[in-house]
Amino acid sequence: MTWLLTGGAGYIGSHVLEELQAGGTDVVVVDDLSTGLESRVPDGVPAYYVPVQKTEAIEEILREHKVTGVIHFAAKKAVGESVENPMYYYEENVGGLASLLRAMEQAGTRNMVFSSSAAVYGQPDNPEVSEDSPLVPESPYGETKAAGEWMVRASAVSRAQSENPLSYSLLRYFNVAGAKSPTLGDTSVANLIPLVFRALSEGQKPKVFGDDYSTPDGTCIRDYIHVVDLAQAHVVAAQACEAASPGGFGAAYNIGTGTGSSVLEVLDEVRAVTGNDFEHEITPRRPGDPAALVADPTKIKTELGWSAQHDLADMVSSAWEAWQAQH
Ligand SMILES: NC(=O)c1ccc[n+]([C@@H]2O[C@H](COP(=O)([O-])OP(=O)(O)OC[C@H]3O[C@@H](n4cnc5c(N)ncnc54)[C@H](O)[C@@H]3O)[C@@H](O)[C@H]2O)c1
Known part of the structure; x- marks a missing residue:
């Protein structure tokens, strides 16, 4: 093969x-x-x-x-x-x-x-x-x-x-999100976790795009x-x-995992992993962002026997190690 x-x-x-x-x-x-x-x-x-x-x-x-x-x-x-x-x-x-x-x-x-x-x-x-x-x-x-x-x-x-x-x-x-080893991290800064790391590295407050969505804490939920x-x-x-x-x-x-995390939950995970008790800034919503989007991953589990094993803490900690190695 x-x-x-x-x-x-x-x-x-x-x-x-x-x-x-x-x-x-x-x-x-x-x-x-x-x-x-x-x-x-x-x-x-x-x-x-x-x-x-x-x-x-x-x-x-x-x-x-x-x-x-x-x-x-x-x-x-x-x-x-x-x-x-x-x-x-x-x-x-x-x-x-x-x-x-x-x-x-x-x-x-x-x-x-x-x-x-x-x-x-x-x-x-x-x-x-x-x-x-x-x-x-x-x-x-x-x-x-x-x-x-x-x-x-x-x-x-x-x-x-x-x-x-x-x-x-x-x-x-x-x-x-995440990385298997520090050399394989995501070098683009397009997704939430690298965006937060970049803001912290630059001494800025990470931005939260909207806190008035119809979700429990008002911020967007993703899988x-x-x-x-x-x-x-x-x-x-x-x-x-x-x-x-x-x-x-x-x-x-x-x-996906089938479990959603809000932006504020991700920020809390970043605080726990980095030991940095930073503040964030609420800014207006970005056009086109759905309030919540979570996978139903049942099909691949049933048909191919695959399911996710890692949680958000694993993703944030391995991404943080890779970010530090890159910068
Ligand atoms: N990262 C995410 O969160 C995410 C989510 C959903 C889907 N995807 C999809 O997964 C795929 C990989 O994403 P990634 O995060 O690894 O991005 P990436 O930018 O790290 O990887 C894309 C790779 O493709 C190469 N490439 C781009 N255009 C090319 C071309 N025309 N010919 C040859 N090589 C080319 C780039 O040099 C790069 O190595 C993409 O198709 C992306 O749309 C990514």
């Missing part, structure tokens, strides 16, 4: 790389290093620093390494930036995936795991979402993830009667998932594709 990881030099990709290698799977990396770090790719792993938009180069890599499956992480992920520059997000996330699916079709690669996002659900009426909840993305970023899911399914349908049908898993990640748990979900999803008859597997899964 050899799996190609697009975006394997990224935060999540590098964690999945370690889990796959630990389980004896050979890995190959494709990454354009636009946000990834070469230092996250272990020595000895074949790595090609090219964009996924280079269809022919990708096809050649798939053939040369006899790749049996692809995990597609490579994408741009900042919601705010996607609102400011939507065509860039469509070019990267949708254009990049179209190129990759074409290369996989041409090389006859039979398995795929796609990095989707809870952003596909938008602002649901019921905060606990199952995979059957409607996809109503509210940002260009979320739209590119919903479109990505449709593209993978469409490719599988078109290949169903071919010599090389496609099996796939669509993984809808909730709020990813935080440890990146190591998320990495293990990729391993079981990849195995499910490999174990099925060719083209015999296709499913979407929520990857």
